[in-house]
Amino acid sequence: MGEKADVWQGTLALMVLKTLQALGSLHGYGIARRIEQTSGDLLAVNYGTLYPALLKLEQEGYISSEWGTSNNNRKAKYYRLTRAGRKQLEKEAREWEQITEILARFMAPGKESA
């Protein structure tokens, strides 16, 4: 546990927000499948870890939930982005881009040093 989980929690939240932005309203199972597919099945984690993350985002007001009916006529809890969630997504996406950019510079063979 510890820091690794925190990092995972942070990125997981970003992925959830991004997924909901792309697909609109979606239930937990759908979000889990979507994240798995998008990551090209590289991220093979328990779906179960998604639910506390959803709860946290909801407690913080970034997403909201309500019960609805799925395509197959099943009752399911649907999550959607709130306005605050949209803003948070933009902010976190920007930060993420910055971080990846910085890391990319470190990782790429620098022209100056060559």
Place this chain on the structure above:
Amino acid sequence: MRRLRGWLLRLGGLFRRARQERDLAAEMESHLQMHVEDNLRAGLSAEEAHRQALIKLGGIEQTKENYRDRRGLPFLETLFQDLRFAGRLLLKNAGFTAVAVLTVALGVGANAGIFSVVHAVLLKPLPYPESDRLVMVWEKVSLPNYENDQNEPSPGNFADWRSQNSVFDNLGAYRNRSFNLTGAGGPVRVEGEQVSASLFSVLKVNAALGRVFTAGDDQPSGRHVVVMSDGLWKSRFGSNAQILGKTILLDGESYIVVGIMPPNFHFPDPDDQLWVPIALTPQDLANHGSHYLLVTARLKPNVTLAQAQGELNRIAQHLTELYPDTNTGVQANIVALREEIAGPVRPALVALFGAVGFILLIVCANVASLLLGRASARHREIGIRIALGAGRIRILRQLLTESALLALLGCVFGLLFARWGILGLKLLSPPHIPRMDEIQIDTSVLVFSLAISLLSAFIFGVLPALQATRANVNDSLKEGARESAGGARLRTRNLLVILETALGVVVVIGAGLLLRSFLILERAPLGFQPQRVLTFRVIPRGERYLQLAGRTAFYRQAIERIEALPGVKSAAAVSFIPLTFARSSKGFSIEGHVPPAAGEIPVAAYDAVTPGYFQSLQIPLQSGRDFSWRDTPQAQRVVIINKAMAQTYWPGEDPLGKRIKFGTPDDPFPRWTIAGVVGDIREFDVLTPPRPTVYLPVSQADDSNYVLRDWVVRASVDPLTIASSIRSAMREVDPDLPVSRLRSLEQVRNISVAPQRFNLSLFGLFAALALLLAAVGIYGVTAYSVAQRTREIGIRVAMGAQRGDVVRLVLAQGARHAALGIFLGLAGAFALTRLMERLLYGVRPTDPVTFAGVTLILTGVALLACYLPARRAMRVDPIIALRYE
């Protein structure tokens, strides 16, 4: 913000549990079904589809558990869970709970009670705005034959300090004075103050109704005006606002009521009800020789006490140069008002606070010992918990939660005890404790009690909890196995017993020293016989008594009237009875002696008396004669001096017939011939040694400062039984003069040692509590140890040990612990009692008698506490003991 919102929702999550659980279950259910359907579509068998979905989810229960952690606040949930469990456990062991809670309650109650006094008297700011800048200004007199750090300032010095300083916002002067309030409702004596108009602005307090004094009121030519306390206004005038502008009769003169003070205002004494302008005359304000004022001042903002002191020193220096006759050796001394009020009681309160602190520690040791005893009964339960996977921290936490619950229960009952204690204290109303009306259980006291309760919970809980969780799981689970940690527990409990014996010794020695001091105080020679003497106060004021002849006639008539009453042997009046802090002194010069240098004038206390005063108090007349009514203003002026004065100024000579004069030899005052010498008496209190004193006959004392206030009546019966006949006798002489402070001289004497009696009573109470707790602790541990050793004792008895041997075995062990505890306690007391030095009289803080006595008492108590379990050990039946488990 977002995070806070999250926390609040989680806090809310603690409460809508059932609905959320249903919601969560439904969500998991729907998740699984969707996943299973997908899996079926992918071609898996029904069983496999379900299995895969579960694996992918990571288990329903695990997911739910993680979800719940996020939903609520696990910390609080665990706390509630532990509290519920602890509550059930405490209910189940009602006996244990009652003893532990009562013990904690005694400790917390004693502490909360004393803290409420300490808080009101020492810590809380005074009830005046920005009271930290209020100070008292005294004269600091250091002369060869007179030293006083807190001498009452002369009006001249007050006026000069006031006009020349730049460090005070203002200075106010005042002087106690009582009034005969007459009119509807009969005559009553009311305490009051003569004050300068500036006093109220120094205090920054205004009238609730009407106004306080203006500079115009505070003039010799000003009208008679008065400001009244809310209490007097309510009780005597029915809170009628129409009284403003009306006149009331004080000492037979009319005063216009100009203001009513706010309800809780009092200054300087709680029983002051009236304030009138002091109206110092220009002559008064130039007088540097008579010292009778009290001066309060308010420091300017940003001026420190030291800066103010520096400036007043310079002013005093200058005044000494200007007025060498009166101001030589006279400096100024500034004392913070709060220190002035709290200073005298601080040593006692600090000592008492220390004593109750020790009691709390003893309480902690006792409860810790109880918990250790109970831990042996619970070792299996805890073993099972550990075996089932409970972490050590988790169990520690649960045990500490139990301790905290115990302590909080104790705190609630302790506050109840404290409340009763404070009520009792107010009933007792010890005269030396200031700000009694402010003593209450307020927020600070509550917070303090809660804090010490939780601290105690930690102190008494942590050791047993640590020891409980150290238990070996295997051992504790074995059916019928003897408890392995028992030995360690007993050792810890023995240590606790040694500790609490030591703490008890310190508290009991403190009480012992106070008791010794008090006994010495009780035996101190007073110089007069207070038994069977009634005293009361009647001050002749008003038109009839402006002249000496009118006053003398009144005294003589009243005394004759009283002496004619049945049960009365003799009666007399005096300016102030002994053992009351109310005596002034004067400089004098002796005829034929070399004129004293400036500032070296001899000083003597003085009292005016009627004939028969010495006889009434049975103060022995050593030579010469008593006063008589024949000592008229036309006859030779005579005085009587005390032995201390005769020995100081006429050593080896006969002072009879010598003549003295008040003031310097050049002053235009009459000379007085010494007609008698009487024995010394304790005039201020039982402790202050006698000082040179001059008695003047009231019939020759024409200055109205010599008015007699106090009366003494020696009775042949219980003095209080003649009180009512004396009241009516005085009413017959003058119906407008109220009789107040009617009590026996023995009551006066008791009041004068009330502070010492109070300290002793409280300390004694706490010492008894400490002894009791220590005894209970020793008893508990010995009983436990005997129970642990039942099998061993059984074997000893089976092998032929006699009953005496068994008792000796148990007693010897107890005695070893007690001896160690007492030794540690004596060492501790040796180091600590010197902090009580200021409370002691006639004994050193390391008084060997007290130390030896307390050692004996503690040894006796410890042996008794061990003897009871030892007797049980003695009766052990070897057959039963060997089967004993």
